[in-house]
Amino acid sequence: MKINVLGAACEVGRSGFLVNCDGVNFLLDYGVLFGRRGDPPQYPQHVKPKEIDSVIITHAHLDHSGFVPSLFVSGRCNVYATPPTLELSHLLIEDMLKIEKTMHPFDIPELNKMMQYSKEIGYKEKVVRGNSSFEFRDSGHVIGGSTVLVESEKKRLFYTGDINLRGSRLLNKADLDFGEIDVLITESTKVRIHKPSKCQEMSQSRD
Ligand SMILES: [Zn+2]
Numbered sequence: 001m002k003i004n005v006l007g008a009a010c011e012v013g014r015s016g017f018l019v020n021c022d023g024v025n026f027l028l029d030y031g032v033l034f035g036r037r038g039d040p041p042q043y044p045q046h047v048k049p050k051e052i053d054s055v056i057i058t059h060a061h062l063d064h065s066g067f068v069p070s071l072f073v074s075g076r077c078n079v080y081a082t083p084p085t086l087e088l089s090h091l092l093i094e095d096m097l098k099i100e101k102t103m104h105p106f107d108i109p110e111l112n113k114m115m116q117y118s119k120e121i122g123y124k125e126k127v128v129r130g131n132s133s134f135e136f137r138d139s140g141h142v143i144g145g146s147t148v149l150v151e152s153e154k155k156r157l158f159y160t161g162d163i164n165l166r167g168s169r170l171l172n173k174a175d176l177d178f179g180e181i182d183v184l185i186t187e188s189t190k191v192r193i194h195k196p197s198k199c200q201e202m203s204q205s206r207d
Helices: 068-072 083-099 108-116 198-206
Strands: 002-007 016-021 024-030 054-056 078-081 118-120 127-129 132-138 146-152 155-160 183-185
Touching: 016 146, 016 155, 024 068, 024 132, 024 146, 068 083, 068 108, 078 083, 083 108, 083 118, 108 118
Parallel strands: 024 054, 054 078, 078 118, 155 183
Antiparallel strands: 002 016, 016 024, 127 132, 132 146, 146 155
């Protein structure tokens, strides 16, 4: 198992991790880092679509999903996500293109092509490619949000974007019952321990 970090190392945004599993390439997220005060957006390092077997989107936030349509400018590849993630990604990317006209190297036709090649999968639904596999687990972060467990060559990699360990009335807490792993890639934007929000406190006291 070889891991190439394409973005989101020591920074927040443009997540992208290419994992080569015995010759099969999985791309975990491919997002956008938005520029501040009119600066242009930044993207993860380039990867050729023909080299990717599957793009796996953890959740719809644009720092994880926003650059996936760029893979359809001159190529195509399979895209996997939960049904809410696909629907919300479509909505958010379309919105991004409306707001930031001409700023991105792709447009609505590439977004539509991305949706055409997208496949919906649920949590714990294992997808096997060659000698390797991946499956989603609930991240508890947003509706449809996932973490990814990749298994190959007797190694197990667990990848997370944002996760929520508390849960709420709308969302389960993150499913971290994944057993032993060899590699963990995780988002660590916030290192503070948060107090429960008012809404969470109310929901806990009622349950
Ligand atoms: Zn997020």
